[in-house]
Amino acid sequence: xxQNIEVDALARxxxxxxxxxxxxxxxxxxxxxxxxxxxxxxxxxxxxxxxQEVPDITARIxxxxxxxxxxxxxxxxxxxxxxxxxxxxxxxxxxxxCAEYIESHALHIYMLQAPDLLGHDSALSLAKVAxxxxxxxxxxxxxxxxxxxxxxxxxxxxxxTQTFRWTMSLSP
Amino acid sequence: MSKPKVAVYKFSSCDGCQLSILNLxxxxxxxxxxxxxxxxxEATRRVLPGPYDIGLVEGSISTPHEAERIxxxxxxxxxxxALGTCAxxxxxxxxRNFTQVDDLAVIVYEHPxxxxxxxxxxxxxxxxxxxxxxxxxxxxxxxxLECVAALLQNRTPYLPTHSVCLDCKRRGTxxxxxxxxxxxxxxxxxxxxxxxxxxxxxxCYGCFGPAPGAEYxxxxxxxxxxxxxxxxxxxxxxxxxxxxxxFREAVDALVGGSENEPAL
Numbered sequence: 001x002x003q004n005i006e007v008d009a010l011a012r013x014x015x016x017x018x019x020x021x022x023x024x025x026x027x028x029x030x031x032x033x034x035x036x037x038x039x040x041x042x043x044x045x046x047x048x049x050x051x052q053e054v055p056d057i058t059a060r061i062x063x064x065x066x067x068x069x070x071x072x073x074x075x076x077x078x079x080x081x082x083x084x085x086x087x088x089x090x091x092x093x094x095x096x097x098c099a100e101y102i103e104s105h106a107l108h109i110y111m112l113q114a115p116d117l118l119g120h121d122s123a124l125s126l127a128k129v130a131x132x133x134x135x136x137x138x139x140x141x142x143x144x145x146x147x148x149x150x151x152x153x154x155x156x157x158x159x160x161t162q163t164f165r166w167t168m169s170l171s172p
Numbered sequence: 173m174s175k176p177k178v179a180v181y182k183f184s185s186c187d188g189c190q191l192s193i194l195n196l197x198x199x200x201x202x203x204x205x206x207x208x209x210x211x212x213x214e215a216t217r218r219v220l221p222g223p224y225d226i227g228l229v230e231g232s233i234s235t236p237h238e239a240e241r242i243x244x245x246x247x248x249x250x251x252x253x254a255l256g257t258c259a260x261x262x263x264x265x266x267x268r269n270f271t272q273v274d275d276l277a278v279i280v281y282e283h284p285x286x287x288x289x290x291x292x293x294x295x296x297x298x299x300x301x302x303x304x305x306x307x308x309x310x311x312x313x314x315x316x317l318e319c320v321a322a323l324l325q326n327r328t329p330y331l332p333t334h335s336v337c338l339d340c341k342r343r344g345t346x347x348x349x350x351x352x353x354x355x356x357x358x359x360x361x362x363x364x365x366x367x368x369x370x371x372x373x374x375x376c377y378g379c380f381g382p383a384p385g386a387e388y389x390x391x392x393x394x395x396x397x398x399x400x401x402x403x404x405x406x407x408x409x410x411x412x413x414x415x416x417x418x419f420r421e422a423v424d425a426l427v428g429g430s431e432n433e434p435a436l
Contacts, residue, residue: 009213010213011214011216012213012214012216012217016182038183038184038235038238038265038289039280039281039289040184040234040265040293041265041273041276041277041279041280042264042280043279043280044268044279045264045265045267045268045276047279050401053377053407053411056411057264057411060188060263060264060309060412062186062187062188063185063186063188063190063191063310064186064187064188064191107191111194111215115216115217121216121217121218122209122216124204124209125216125218127204131201134201138198138200138201139197141197142197145195153368153372154310154365154368155195156189156191156192156195156310157379
């Protein structure tokens with residue numbers, strides 16, 4: 001017996017992908033994961049840009065976890081320029097990152113993952129049978145977003161404050 | 173009367189604008205009650221058959237497959253909203269339009285021959301008719317809500333188009349360019365963010381795109397006169413909305429074929 005499982009577009013994932021499973025005699029014969037998220041060439045067009053622009057640009061790699069990309073690029077630049085940051089700035093960055101953890105994990109667990117585990121299409125259909133749980137999830141997500149806003153200005157693609165800017169004396 | 177069907181699509185983008193919809197924590201369940209979410213892969217695997225009343229399209233067109241898919245979507249959607257600066261201008265990935273995409277591909281990929289990409293990243297309006305453009309990188313979630321609410325109430329959405337400068341005046345933010353000499357794209361940039369950057373002491377970097385009717389060339393020349401390094405003004409305009417015609421023309425006027433143009 002030969003059977004195929006074809007999912008042309010995976011739902012509730014961060015990004016885009018397709019999954020093809022080919023079964024033969026009840027066993028998995030072949031699996032293909034196709035990540036068709038288009039290439040955007042960040043590493044290419046970053047070349048030639050001024051260093052202070054980099055964290056703003058890398059944030060746009062992913063709108064769901066922008067802080068991770070801001071943080072990685074800022075640390076790379078600081079390593080390259082031999083910059084040591086103060087404990088206060090480090091603490092603020094940690095707070096910003098934790099805010100993203102809270103928002104992003106709440107999104108992932110409740111809105112992306114849980115519907116699969118509980119046999120639902122979405123958190124919206126889940127809300128029809130368990131409204132309190134979904135409302136609690138949204139509250140948790142909102143706490144993360146509020147914290148992101150306090151430290152980073154806005155919840156999606158937080159703009160760079162003193163958390164990421166270096167002293168002006170570094171400017172040419 | 174059945175509820176209007178809403179579809180949400182993703183093209184070349186970061187997911188941030190779709191996330192802005194999911195970030196409507198206080199309004200999401202009411203919104204889902206007022207409309208039928210018929211297609212929104214980021215949120216649900218349930219797909220209802222088209223046609224759809226409202227289509228929200230995130231992202232730019234940067235692959236041959238996307239160029240085909242947007243045509244199919246246009247046939248399915250009655251009112252198409254381009255959601256965010258990628259969809260309205262080509263986005264940050266449109267920086268490729270100022271160089272050769274093959275040159276960028278070899279920097280990033282060991283086997284660029286596997287890629288199927290277009291030479292340019294372009295706005296949705298360059299491919300199909302767009303009924304409404306909603307700018308922002310990311311969009312303001314309340315503007316998304318306002319658009320959907322207005323469509324449900326059969327009225328024109330209230331979307332202000334003044335520049336960021338006016339927001340600074342309203343907030344009482346001291347002008348970063350006048351007071352500190354910080355380059356700021358606020359005079360030429362569309363409102364929507366609430367003038368976040370100047371309020372924190374940094375210059376606007378134009379993520380809501382060009383404000384209609386602004387003085388783009390004048391702003392570009394003003395910025396250039398205050399540069400801290402050569403090419404700073406060009407960098408500022410050739411950024412998240414850099415492929416928007418207004419910013420593009422202002423940069424062209426600025427560099428005027430000079431030898432000093434930065435790489436991008």
